[in-house]
Amino acid sequence: MNAVEVQELRRVYRAKMGLMGRKVKEVLAVDGISFSVNRGELFGMLGPNGAGKTTTLKMLTTLLIPTSGTASVLGFDLVKQAKAIRPHIGFIYGGERGLYWRLNAFDNLRYFANLYHMDPDHAAKRIPEMLELVGLGGRGDERIEGFSRGMKQRLHIARALLHDPELLFLDEPTLGLDPVGAREMRNTIRDLQGQGKTIFLTTHYMFEAEALCERIAVIDKGMIIALDSPQGLKTHVNDLSVVEVEVFGIRQEALEVIRKLKGVETASVENVDQKQILQVQSPLGSETVAPVLRVLEERKLRMGRVTVREPTLEDAYVRLVGGDT
Numbered sequence: 001m002n003a004v005e006v007q008e009l010r011r012v013y014r015a016k017m018g019l020m021g022r023k024v025k026e027v028l029a030v031d032g033i034s035f036s037v038n039r040g041e042l043f044g045m046l047g048p049n050g051a052g053k054t055t056t057l058k059m060l061t062t063l064l065i066p067t068s069g070t071a072s073v074l075g076f077d078l079v080k081q082a083k084a085i086r087p088h089i090g091f092i093y094g095g096e097r098g099l100y101w102r103l104n105a106f107d108n109l110r111y112f113a114n115l116y117h118m119d120p121d122h123a124a125k126r127i128p129e130m131l132e133l134v135g136l137g138g139r140g141d142e143r144i145e146g147f148s149r150g151m152k153q154r155l156h157i158a159r160a161l162l163h164d165p166e167l168l169f170l171d172e173p174t175l176g177l178d179p180v181g182a183r184e185m186r187n188t189i190r191d192l193q194g195q196g197k198t199i200f201l202t203t204h205y206m207f208e209a210e211a212l213c214e215r216i217a218v219i220d221k222g223m224i225i226a227l228d229s230p231q232g233l234k235t236h237v238n239d240l241s242v243v244e245v246e247v248f249g250i251r252q253e254a255l256e257v258i259r260k261l262k263g264v265e266t267a268s269v270e271n272v273d274q275k276q277i278l279q280v281q282s283p284l285g286s287e288t289v290a291p292v293l294r295v296l297e298e299r300k301l302r303m304g305r306v307t308v309r310e311p312t313l314e315d316a317y318v319r320l321v322g323g324d325t
C-alpha cells in the first residue's frame with residue numbers, strides 16, 4: 001500500500017469578486033492530478049506561485065474537500081474516512097498563523113497535545129523533546145509574541161510532530177528561516193525520513209528539492225507537468241547549454257529580442273547584488289554567445305563575465321514552467 005494515492009484530483013474555488021462580493025468567479029486550482037507517494041519516501045512538489053501546491057496539501061490533510069477525483073492516505077479514503085486519517089498525519093502550513101501568541105511555546109504545544117488527545121504525562125515528556133529537536137530547547141517558557149518568524153516556523157514543526165505521525169505534510173518548511181536555520185531544518189527533515197516517516201513537502205527552492213527529495217512533481221497551473229527523480233528531471237535539459245552574462249540595466253525589450261534569437265529556448269534575468277545575471281537556454285551552446293552579446297552591445301549595456309555552463313535542475317524547472325520572467 002502506498003502512503004498517498006491520488007487519482008484525477010480536482011479543486012475549484014469560488015472566489016467572490018467586486019466590492020460587494022456579488023459576482024463569483026471560479027478558479028480551477030488543481031486540475032485533475034494523479035500520483036502516488038511510497039511509504040517512507042521523501043516526495044517533493046515544486047511549482048510557481050499559485051500552481052496549486054497548498055491546495056493539494058490541504059486536500060490531502062483533510063482540510064479541504066476535493067471537487068472531484070479520489071485519493072487515499074495511508075489506505076484510508078480521503079473523504080469517507082477523513083477522521084481515521086487525522087491521527088496518523090502531521091502538517092505545517094508556512095506562516096505565523098495557528099499559534100497562540102499570548103501563550104509561551106510550552107503551553108502552545110500543551111494546547112495542541114490536548115487537542116490530539118495525548119496522554120498528559122506522555123505530552124509532558126514529549127514537548128521538551130520536540131522543542132529540543134527544532135532548536136528551541138530552553139525557550140519554552142517565553143511567550144511566542146516575542147518569537148522571530150523562523151522561531152515560529154520551528155514551533156510549527158514541533159507541533160506537527162507531537163503525536164508522532166507517520167506521514168508529514170510540510171508546506172514550504174524553510175520559508176522565513178535564515179540560511180543556517182534552513183540547513184538545520186533540512187537536516188531535521190532528513191532525520192525524520194531516517195526514522196521511517198513518509199514526508200511530502202512543497203518548496204520553491206530547486207536546490208532544496210534536489211537535496212532532499214527522491215522524487216519531485218512539478219506542478220503548474222494545477223497540472224503535474226513532470227514527475228521524476230532529480231536526475232530524471234535533469235534529462236529534460238540534456239540537450240541544452242546555458243549562457244550566463246553579467247549585465248547592468250537590461251530591460252524587458254532586450255529580453256524579448258533575445259528570446260527571438262535562433263535556438264534560444266528561454267531567457268530570464270535574475271537580480272544579484274547590484275548587477276543582473278542574464279541566463280539564456282539554448283541547444284546551440286557557445287554559438288549563442290555572439291548573437292546575445294550583440295543585442296546587449298547594441299543597447300550599450302555594460303557587461304561583466306560571460307560563461308557557458310551545463311544546465312542544472314533549476315534550468316530543467318525553468319524550461320518546464322516556461323521561464324518568461
Ligand SMILES: Nc1ncnc2c1ncn2[C@@H]1O[C@H](COP(=O)(O)OP(=O)(O)OP(=O)(O)O)[C@@H](O)[C@H]1O
Pocket residue numbers: 013014015027028029047048049050051052053054055056
Ligand atoms: N481560498 C481561496 N479562494 C479562491 N481562490 C483560491 C483560494 N486559495 C487559493 N486560491 C487560488 O487557487 C490557485 C492555487 O493556489 P495555491 O495556494 O494552491 O497555490 P500554491 O502553489 O500553493 O502557490 P504559492 O507558491 O504561492 O504558495 C491560485 O490561483 C489561488 O489564487
Ligand SMILES: [Mg+2]
Pocket residue numbers: 053054055171
Ligand atoms: Mg502555497
